[in-house]
Amino acid sequence: MDQRVDFITLGVPDLAAARRFYVEGLGWTPALEVEGEVIFLQVAHGVLLSLWDAKAMAADIGAGAPAGAPGAGVTLSHNVATRDEVPTVLERAVAAGATLLKPAQDTEWGGRTGYFADPAGVVWEVAHNPNWRVEADGRVVIGS
Amino acid sequence: MDQRVDFITLGVPDLAAARRFYVEGLGWTPALEVEGEVIFLQVAHGVLLSLWDAKAMAADIGAGAPAGAPGAGVTLSHNVATRDEVPTVLERAVAAGATLLKPAQDTEWGGRTGYFADPAGVVWEVAHNPNWRVEADGRVVIGS
Numbered sequence: 001m002d003q004r005v006d007f008i009t010l011g012v013p014d015l016a017a018a019r020r021f022y023v024e025g026l027g028w029t030p031a032l033e034v035e036g037e038v039i040f041l042q043v044a045h046g047v048l049l050s051l052w053d054a055k056a057m058a059a060d061i062g063a064g065a066p067a068g069a070p071g072a073g074v075t076l077s078h079n080v081a082t083r084d085e086v087p088t089v090l091e092r093a094v095a096a097g098a099t100l101l102k103p104a105q106d107t108e109w110g111g112r113t114g115y116f117a118d119p120a121g122v123v124w125e126v127a128h129n130p131n132w133r134v135e136a137d138g139r140v141v142i143g144s
Numbered sequence: 145m146d147q148r149v150d151f152i153t154l155g156v157p158d159l160a161a162a163r164r165f166y167v168e169g170l171g172w173t174p175a176l177e178v179e180g181e182v183i184f185l186q187v188a189h190g191v192l193l194s195l196w197d198a199k200a201m202a203a204d205i206g207a208g209a210p211a212g213a214p215g216a217g218v219t220l221s222h223n224v225a226t227r228d229e230v231p232t233v234l235e236r237a238v239a240a241g242a243t244l245l246k247p248a249q250d251t252e253w254g255g256r257t258g259y260f261a262d263p264a265g266v267v268w269e270v271a272h273n274p275n276w277r278v279e280a281d282g283r284v285v286i287g288s
Binding site: 001003004005006008010011012013014017018020021022024025026028029041042043044045046047049054074076092093095096097098118119120122138 | 145147148149150152154155156157158161162164165166168169170172173185186187188189190191193198218220236237239240241242262263264266282
């Protein structure tokens with residue numbers, strides 16, 4: 001598992017309220033929006049901040065999702081280049097002391113993801129996303 | 145407030161356990177370690193992942209710190225170039241709908257920081273750190 005974070009995902013209880021704050025309030029520009037579901041904002045070279053409906057996020061993580069968190073849940077994502085690397089990286093993390101929350105599974109958007117928790121309970125997603133790439137200048141392109 | 149995250153900070157209940165996982169387990173290389181206090185790991189162009197003692201982190205945030213979070217607390221940091229920008233950016237965030245958790249205060253390490261919560265409760269730090277810079281190639285230099 002390379003030393004890298006590609007996404008910071010915030011599980012928000014009210015996506016419209018999150019949009020009012022980040023997009024209308026702070027004036028930040030989305031890289032991609034899927035209405036009622038998710039908003040992606042680029043916040044560093046190669047890094048997206050994702051505002052995601054909290055219930056959808058909890059459902060995606062599954063039974064291992066932290067319950068009762070005050071405020072939003074947060075995950076950090078580590079993207080890999082191929083589908084096969086998703087389980088490999090999950091195994092590597094577990095060997096290092098992580099707890100597997102959800103094994104590698106295909107997603108409806110054509111990718112493959114799994115989740116683990118670090119020793120403090122921080123949730124990481126390991127993902128292969130064929131519709132994501134980072135340009136040489138650091139700009140992230142997401143979506144087909 | 146520019147569209148940028150500079151630090152992802154995880155409040156960890158057991159720093160030694162976090163070190164065993166990230167440094168010994170995953171083999172990641174710290175940019176800086178302060179024994180028993182904090183470990184910084186570079187995870188993107190210009191971005192550090194900070195593993196910080198959870199009690200110290202909660203004390204730093206103060207009365208506004210989220211209580212009873214399962215697993216680690218998380219903050220996102222937005223760094224600014226001058227001391228004067230810290231209260232300005234906090235005011236900008238509050239005007240956009242954020243809740244002020246801690247007004248701008250000088251720190252013992254020579255910087256100035258404050259905290260706000262976004263509408264979902266995600267904690268952001270706004271910081272001026274005179275001992276932090278990002279090199280042209282994206283490498284972060286931290287510490288004096």
